[in-house]
Amino acid sequence: MLTNLINEKKARVGVIGLGYVGLPLVIEFGRAGFSVTGFDIDQSKVTQLTQGKSYIRHIPEDAIRQLVEGGRFTATTDFSGIRDTDCLLICVPTPLTKNREPDMKYVADTARAMAPHLKKGQLISLESTTYPGTTREVLIPLLEKGSGLKADADFFVAYSPEREDPNNPDFNTRTIPKVVGADSPEGREAALALYDQVVEQTVPVSDTPTAEATKLMENIFRAVNIALVNELKVIFDRMGIDVWEVIRAASTKPFGYMPFYPGPGLGGHCIPIDPFYLTWKAREFGVTTRFIELAGEVNWQMPEYVVQRLMWMLNKHGIALAKSRLLILGMAYKKDVDDYRESPSLRIMEILKESGAEVDFHDPYVPRMGPSREYPQFAGMESVDIATIPDYDAVLILTNHSVFDYNTIVESARLVLDTRNACGDIQSDKITKA
Ligand SMILES: NC(=O)c1ccc[n+]([C@@H]2O[C@H](COP(=O)([O-])OP(=O)(O)OC[C@H]3O[C@@H](n4cnc5c(N)ncnc54)[C@H](O)[C@@H]3O)[C@@H](O)[C@H]2O)c1
Numbered sequence: 001m002l003t004n005l006i007n008e009k010k011a012r013v014g015v016i017g018l019g020y021v022g023l024p025l026v027i028e029f030g031r032a033g034f035s036v037t038g039f040d041i042d043q044s045k046v047t048q049l050t051q052g053k054s055y056i057r058h059i060p061e062d063a064i065r066q067l068v069e070g071g072r073f074t075a076t077t078d079f080s081g082i083r084d085t086d087c088l089l090i091c092v093p094t095p096l097t098k099n100r101e102p103d104m105k106y107v108a109d110t111a112r113a114m115a116p117h118l119k120k121g122q123l124i125s126l127e128s129t130t131y132p133g134t135t136r137e138v139l140i141p142l143l144e145k146g147s148g149l150k151a152d153a154d155f156f157v158a159y160s161p162e163r164e165d166p167n168n169p170d171f172n173t174r175t176i177p178k179v180v181g182a183d184s185p186e187g188r189e190a191a192l193a194l195y196d197q198v199v200e201q202t203v204p205v206s207d208t209p210t211a212e213a214t215k216l217m218e219n220i221f222r223a224v225n226i227a228l229v230n231e232l233k234v235i236f237d238r239m240g241i242d243v244w245e246v247i248r249a250a251s252t253k254p255f256g257y258m259p260f261y262p263g264p265g266l267g268g269h270c271i272p273i274d275p276f277y278l279t280w281k282a283r284e285f286g287v288t289t290r291f292i293e294l295a296g297e298v299n300w301q302m303p304e305y306v307v308q309r310l311m312w313m314l315n316k317h318g319i320a321l322a323k324s325r326l327l328i329l330g331m332a333y334k335k336d337v338d339d340y341r342e343s344p345s346l347r348i349m350e351i352l353k354e355s356g357a358e359v360d361f362h363d364p365y366v367p368r369m370g371p372s373r374e375y376p377q378f379a380g381m382e383s384v385d386i387a388t389i390p391d392y393d394a395v396l397i398l399t400n401h402s403v404f405d406y407n408t409i410v411e412s413a414r415l416v417l418d419t420r421n422a423c424g425d426i427q428s429d430k431i432t433k434a
Contacts, residue, residue, distance in 0.1 A: 002121055002156070005086055006193045009033045013194075014085035016110055018045055018075060020269070020339065021127060021162045022091035023059050024173045028198040030067040037085060038075040041109075049075040057338040057365055058167040082117035087125070087194050090139075091162065094128045095273060102131060102277050104138055111139050115146020118155055123190045125158040125180075129274050131216065131281035132209035135159045136183065152184035158191035159208040161215030167337050177201040181211025219274040220292055225260040226271070227295035230302050233262035237309075237433070244421040244433075264398050264419040264434070265302035265344030267333025272299070272342045303347040307355075309434035310396065310417050317415065319393050322356030327384070327392040329409070330399020331363040335420075338365035345398045346375045353377075360384045360392075364403055389413050397422045 005011040013029045015022045018040040029036050040046050048055050052065030067073035082088065092106040107128055114124075124143065126135050135158075140151045151157050160180045165171060178199045182188035188204060195202045205211050233243040243262060251259045266272040275292040282289050311321050333343035340346065345361070352359045363383050371379045386409075389395055395413040397404075400420035410416055410423055416431045418424075423431050 002086060002123060002190050003193045006190065006197065009197070011086040011194070012037065012084060014039060014082060014088040015091060016040070016088060016114070017091035017093070017106075017128075018042075018049060019091065019093070020056060020166055021164050022089070023049075023054070023056060023064075024164060025089055025091065025127075025162075025198075026073060027059070027063045027067065028173045030070075030072045031063070032197050034072070034197070036067070036073045037081050038073065039077070039079060039081070040075065041077060043077055046075045046077050049073075058336070079113045080117055082114050083119055085122065087123045087190075088114065089125050089127055091127045093269070094130050094277070095269075096276055100276055101280050104130075104134070107134065107138060108142060111142035112146055115143050118143060118147040118149055120149065120154045123156045123158065123187070123194065125160050125191055125194070126208075127160055127162045129161060129215050129219070129270060129277070130212055131277040132212040133281065134212060135208040152187055156182070156184065156187035156190050157208070158182040158187050159211040160191060160195060161211060163215075163218070166339065174198060175200055177203050179203045179205055179211050179214050181205040181208045181214075183207050213278075216274055216278045219270055220278065220295075222260070223266065223271050223275045223299065224291050224295040225258075226263075226266060227298040229260045230262045231298050234305060242433070244424055261421075263302070263344070264306045264348060266299040267341075267343040267345075268339065269341050272296075303344050303351060306344075306348055306396070306398075306417070306419055306434045307351050309432060310352075310394065313415055313417055313432040314394065317393075321352070324393045325358045325391065326352060326360075327389060327395045328359060328361040329363070329386075329395055329397045329404065330401055331361050331366040331369070331383075332399050332401070335400045336365075336402055340366055340369070341372075343399075346372075346378065348396070348398060349378065350375065360388075362386050362388075363399070364401065 013034045013036045015026050016039045018038045026036050026038050045055055052068040054061040054064050090110055092110050095103045097103045126139055144151055149155055160178055163176045178195050180191045180195055180202050182191050192202050192204055236243045247259050250257055279289040279292050314321055314324055328345055331340045331343055331345045349359050367383050369378045369381045389412045394415040396417045398419055400422040406423050410426050410428050417434050418431055419434045
């Protein structure tokens with residue numbers, strides 16, 4: 001019955017967690033003709049979305065406004081509306097705790113808040129990135145306990161990892177193939193029917209742990225390869241070889257090689273965090289994840305390496321780090337986005353300030369830093385005018401936003417530390433690569 005409702009686009013879709021992952025799903029299901037309700041605990045996001053406003057830079061406001069005005073999208077903090085939905089997608093955060101262990105608080109809170117409002121025949125799909133076993137061991141028991149219903153008898157459960165790459169012009173929610181795992185044939189059928197409405201290709205796998213493991217494998221692959229290229233960068237720098245030129249040349253090999261790029265460290269909500277979900281779970285099975293630990297170690301050291309290169313550059317000009325005035329260009333963790341969660345710029349700014357340097361930042365997409373658990377000291381800091389570049393001893397390019405005019409930056413700066421090869425085509429002895 002649920003599958004028929006879905007195929008006729010009469011199923012009502014609920015998205016829980018209206019962030020970087022949840023909002024694109026809202027838009028896709030809305031565009032496909034479904035009526036969508038968004039649930040979030042953050043009243044300010046709900047208020048903005050209800051007014052048809054996007055609070056994320058690269059998520060188009062038009063799309064949200066059209067859905068709101070067309071009556072196909074409402075947002076709420078009231079979870080009792082769960083009862084009026086047929087399919088629910090959970091897209092809440094899965095960070096690490098202070099001790100770098102999986103923080104299941106958001107998934108568990110969501111399950112507890114949903115459970116009293118569940119009804120028979122619903123499909124619940126978890127999209128948050130997590131360790132294999134989460135759906136079976138955390139989500140289902142809480143849903144069953146709070147609802148008195150039985151999973152895969154009264155309601156269906158699936159796990160379908162999100163592969164969103166914010167602001168990637170080549171791929172979007174619709175064109176990225178979607179892996180779908182479920183622990184019952186009925187759950188899999190319903191989940192595939194649902195996702196087939198909005199993505200070009202669904203990839204069924206045999207159960208929820210396989211789908212959970214697939215997502216972790218993808219992100220561990222990235223973390224390990226980024227660590228490898230970061231290590232090679234440090235080695236090649238010492239040898240006087242330009243790692244960027246090496247990557248460009250190696251990339252001409254048509255098979256068996258895939259380019260990864262070095263940088264000032266790992267950032268974002270996924271790659272620095274997700275691999276450690278597996279590390280934690282592997283301990284239960286008496287297994288250590290040596291590749292993941294090593295990659296983490298190399299990647300975590302990159303901000304320190306950037307600071308070492310900076311000190312070397314400043315020393316050459318007789319400037320002590322403790323007495324320097326520095327401008328960071330780019331707080332976001334990658335180019336052209338406004339997301340600075342886990343950004344290496346934060347750690348680098350912390351080290352520099354602790355060393356006594358005077359540090360400001362400029363980022364057109366981060367006008368003001370908000371509160372964060374790890375860097376509360378930066379809350380309220382504001383992006384300075386880019387025209388102030390000549391006032392600083394050095395500029396550190398930590399994020400290569402496309403809007404930056406690198407020629408002008410190099411011309412107006414006294415010294416430039418480039419961690420992204422953003423000035424790769426510019427000849428100037430002011431530039432030091434890091
Ligand atoms: N951002 C990405 O590029 C990306 C890509 C792939 C996978 N993921 C994964 O997707 C998940 C969500 O990430 P995100 O980047 O969208 O996070 P986000 O912080 O942008 O959004 C999460 C939303 O969930 C809300 N929320 C928190 N607790 C809630 C609760 N109990 N009930 C309802 N809403 C709640 C928050 O207020 C927030 O709006 C994570 O597991 C992440 O690892 C993210």
